[in-house]
Amino acid sequence: MKRYFFILLFICLAAGIQAQRKVVEVESATSQTDTGKALKRKVAIGRFSNETQYAKGLFYDKENDPMGKQALDILSAKLAASGKFLLLERNDMSKLLAEASASPDGFQKIGADYMIIGSITQFGRKNIGDVKIFSTTKTQMVEAAVSIRLVDVSTGLIIYSDEAKGDAELKTKSTMGVGGRADFDATLSDKAISAAISQLVENIINKCTNKPWRAYFLSDDADGIIVSGGATQGISAGDVFAVKTKGKTVKNPQTGINIELPGKTVGKVEVLSVGGDTPETEYSIVSLKEGSIDGTKLQDYFIEEIK
Secondary structure, three states: OHHHHHHHHHHHHHHHHHHHHHHHHHHHHHHOOOOOOOOOEEEEEEEEEEOOOOOOOOOOOHHHOHHHHHHHHHHHHHHHHOOOEEEEOOOOHHHHHHHHHHOOOHHHHHOOOEEEEEEEEEEEEEEEEEEOOOEEEEEEEEEEEEEEEEEEOOOOEEEEEEEEEEEEEEEEEEEOOEEOOOOOOOHHHHHHHHHHHHHHHHHHHHHHHHOOOEEEEEEEEOOEEEEEOOHHHOOOOOOEEEEEEOOOEEEOOOOOOEEEOOOOEEEEEEEEEEEOOOOOOOEEEEEEEEEOOOHHHHHHEEEEOOO
């Protein structure tokens, strides 16, 4: 009787293992389902300035502020780690920003989808000590505040603006003269600025990716139809995009801000090949699958990802 019992138990266990194996295989197949292509946006960080009075001596150089460069590097690293952006380094950014401020269409010369302008608005260090009969505690604290503005280059409008604060501290304690001792810690400024920027990065990513990816027509002649964007943005042969006309621009009399209305879909294009050496010079050769465009008015059209 016992022998039959063990045989039955073995059969049940084997069936259970097999069923579990099937469930795992189904879950594995589901996890590999293609969720769609992620097209990278081009982002230029216009500047990251230090608006505080910290470390500004007699020979202070505004163009080479170490804390501003520190914040710019931290923001660039966090955006690059998301895998959703192509970060453009522009040596002539100061000149382009001046042109952008002087002309309504100046922002489009920057060559990016979005531009970020940041500043450190608050920065300070302080030491706090707590002395007791048998112990002494010392705390080094750094507090920083960072302000960010995100500009949609196609319209020149600020689509996101916010400020965040971050802090970092290092605490040491000694008892009866025995214990840890810490000198001035320069990395605390990195940690405080990084903590402030981290609070803003997710909103920056969401604002940039909420709007569908788009690119623009460069030429339409005997050599083919050429649009901006290429391999580093995730474009490859066989991709299909919608062709849209630019919507009418209206002015809000209350705010004085121009608003671009949604455009109309007039066709589709398929990517035949991609080329270019750098993100700034990349292009794609496409063919019309549906609809038609006026080759003399290419500035009135753009292509957009199909969601």
